[in-house]
Amino acid sequence: MRFHFKTTYDDDIRLFIDGWKLFLYGALLVLMLALPWMIDSFYLGEANNVLIWAVCGLGLMLLTGQTGQASLGHSAFMALGCYSCVLMMQAGVPFIIALPVAGVITGCIGALIAIPALKLHGVYLAIATLALAILADDIIVLLEPWTGGVSGIVPPDIVIFGYVVNRWGNPTEWYYMTLVVTLVVTLLYRNLLRAPLGRSFAAVRDSEISAQAMGVDVARTKTIAFGLSCAITGLGGALMGLFAGAFNNETFNFLLSIQLLMMIVVGGLGFIHGAFLGAIVIAFLPQLLSIVSDMMGSGVAIPGLESAVFGVILIVFILFEPMGLYGRWLKFRVFLELFPFARKDMFKRQKSYLKTERLR
Amino acid sequence: MEVLQLLISGLANGCVYGLVALGFVLIYKATEAVNFSQGDFMMLGAFVTLGFVNPEYMGLPFWVALPLVFLVMGLFGYLLDLIVLRAVFGQSQVAVIILTIAIGFVIRFSVGLIWGHEPQSLHSPLALGDVRLGSLVLGLADVAVIITTFVMTVLLWQFFQRTKIGLAMQAASQNQMAAYYMGIPVKRVQGMVWALGGIVAAVAGILYASKGSMDPTAGFIGIKAFAAAVIGGFGSLPGALAGGLIVGIIEPFAARYLPPGYSQIAPYALLIAVLLFRPHGLFAQVRTKKV
Numbered sequence: 001m002r003f004h005f006k007t008t009y010d011d012d013i014r015l016f017i018d019g020w021k022l023f024l025y026g027a028l029l030v031l032m033l034a035l036p037w038m039i040d041s042f043y044l045g046e047a048n049n050v051l052i053w054a055v056c057g058l059g060l061m062l063l064t065g066q067t068g069q070a071s072l073g074h075s076a077f078m079a080l081g082c083y084s085c086v087l088m089m090q091a092g093v094p095f096i097i098a099l100p101v102a103g104v105i106t107g108c109i110g111a112l113i114a115i116p117a118l119k120l121h122g123v124y125l126a127i128a129t130l131a132l133a134i135l136a137d138d139i140i141v142l143l144e145p146w147t148g149g150v151s152g153i154v155p156p157d158i159v160i161f162g163y164v165v166n167r168w169g170n171p172t173e174w175y176y177m178t179l180v181v182t183l184v185v186t187l188l189y190r191n192l193l194r195a196p197l198g199r200s201f202a203a204v205r206d207s208e209i210s211a212q213a214m215g216v217d218v219a220r221t222k223t224i225a226f227g228l229s230c231a232i233t234g235l236g237g238a239l240m241g242l243f244a245g246a247f248n249n250e251t252f253n254f255l256l257s258i259q260l261l262m263m264i265v266v267g268g269l270g271f272i273h274g275a276f277l278g279a280i281v282i283a284f285l286p287q288l289l290s291i292v293s294d295m296m297g298s299g300v301a302i303p304g305l306e307s308a309v310f311g312v313i314l315i316v317f318i319l320f321e322p323m324g325l326y327g328r329w330l331k332f333r334v335f336l337e338l339f340p341f342a343r344k345d346m347f348k349r350q351k352s353y354l355k356t357e358r359l360r
Numbered sequence: 361m362e363v364l365q366l367l368i369s370g371l372a373n374g375c376v377y378g379l380v381a382l383g384f385v386l387i388y389k390a391t392e393a394v395n396f397s398q399g400d401f402m403m404l405g406a407f408v409t410l411g412f413v414n415p416e417y418m419g420l421p422f423w424v425a426l427p428l429v430f431l432v433m434g435l436f437g438y439l440l441d442l443i444v445l446r447a448v449f450g451q452s453q454v455a456v457i458i459l460t461i462a463i464g465f466v467i468r469f470s471v472g473l474i475w476g477h478e479p480q481s482l483h484s485p486l487a488l489g490d491v492r493l494g495s496l497v498l499g500l501a502d503v504a505v506i507i508t509t510f511v512m513t514v515l516l517w518q519f520f521q522r523t524k525i526g527l528a529m530q531a532a533s534q535n536q537m538a539a540y541y542m543g544i545p546v547k548r549v550q551g552m553v554w555a556l557g558g559i560v561a562a563v564a565g566i567l568y569a570s571k572g573s574m575d576p577t578a579g580f581i582g583i584k585a586f587a588a589a590v591i592g593g594f595g596s597l598p599g600a601l602a603g604g605l606i607v608g609i610i611e612p613f614a615a616r617y618l619p620p621g622y623s624q625i626a627p628y629a630l631l632i633a634v635l636l637f638r639p640h641g642l643f644a645q646v647r648t649k650k651v
Contacts, residue, residue, distance in 0.1 A: 064454075068454075070454040070457060070458075116635075116636050119635075119639045120635060120639055122452075122453045122454065123388075123394045123453055123457065123594065124590065124594075124635065124639065124640070126394075126454075126457055127586050127587075127590050127631075127635075128590075128631070128632060128635050130583065130586070131587065131628040131631045131632055132632070134583065134628055135625055135628050135629070135632070138621065138624060138625045139625070141621060142621050142622070258461055261458060261461075262458065262461070262462065265458055302473070303472060303477060304465070304468055304469040304472055304576075305469065307465045307468075307469070308465050308466050308468070308469030308470075310462075310465070311461075311462035311463070311464075311465035311466045311469075312462075312466060314458065314459075314462040315444060315459060315462050315463065315466070318447070318448060318455060318458065318459050318462075319444065319447045319448075322448075322451075322455070351450065352450040352451065353450050353535075353536035353537040353540075354392050354450055354451075354453075354533075354536050
């Protein structure tokens, strides 16, 4: 057990709480950089997939985990990010400019949508965003001249400073590109949480009324949270579409956003680590299931098995481990650090009662 | 004449949406939670009936199977609440939303595993026969749907307004702790309303299956029922029916008069418009607290 004696405010908001943490994350970064030499190109593709899901998950996490607003419509913003990035690439904008600009466009449109959506709370927001995700599917079909409609788009090759990055030709370069985007997004996210804005996100999540009393502009905070969340998810969506190699309206189905929400809950709502752990689960579950069904001897795929298994995992987590995989790790770590003094009810949830939303 | 025929078919569809929406509102009114798997409940109810009635399964007479179906679905709802949902008692609505979405996935998968993924039709006495009104021809199923829906809405509405247990349900949702102080067994009341939600879903499922064939993805009409419930204002039973009718009637007219591609977005566009201008639905129940 290490004790952190904080003497200044800066001590409290340091990026790495001590040298050991810095070493651990440094080691993780070295491991990620060395990954292409350690595993073959198939698993490198899977690792790439994990990172892309994690970027999308971080986007939704900012909104749901930090600001406390549930959105079932983030697939719409993934689609927006993807289509705007690829359309710019087709128009000749270099990829290195198109990707961030796609993020900015998605973020601005997200913030615009947030202004009316802010009047909604809880269930209403979830349903409005769900409707948005369903509408996005149809709108992509209606905008066929630009989006290619049902037949979809095959994005052009990514060219970074004259160097072509192709998923099949040079997977290592693709992986590094995703890693850089993930790193930038994660650092941005981590720094945001240390800044006043991130603090006000948490205040809004924990209690809107107390946040208001402390002088947090709730409407402005929520709008910024929605915009930033959409921007990050847009980046993730762009990477996902480019990685898939071809996409149409079905790629960004509303089920994708439900999957995204489930992913961050399984990983651990409100933790950066949670987005990554959830992404690992969601990326490797299909592989695991196919290995299991191969061992069972049945060659036929059972439709809906994947989402059902994911649903069961989610139910089990909400019932037994509401803090997700990362919460389980936290508890385990506390158990080790305090051994043998850890008690079972140290993480017990406070008993709470609901009141109606219809009177406020 | 064409307009009238469109109106009737929209009305019948709208009643099914209204019945599913009724299930949402019922559970919302009593537990302040939203059951995102209500559409899948409906689909499950239809398949349970199918399993009892169809000759290739058990082949029971329809009217004998009916009480059994209600029993099974009521028990299903009650046990679901007892085993799964009670664990998030008092937690925020978002937890229940995510939980019920996951339950919906599991129900869809299990039904597909038991009854298969091919569309099947229910051997229902309502599926056959027409009713003739002058030159109008109505399916018996459509008439049954419309009548049942209106009767159910009135019954449930009165149940919430008049009976002691209905009032207890409303109290339990408005303030759980205060309801406890008043001697209401909040958790048991919630279990009862989930059972009731299961039964309403079974009614909707049977009527929906009488109108056409069923397959495990039929639960997705739950999304349109959401639109219906929100348009009507969550928390109002007549509102849910009105919302269902609006969505149901808009659909055939949009399909007839709008260019293809625009018609299926009509209900959702209406939903977003309603949320923009009346954030709590047409029959809003939200009031500002008086201090």
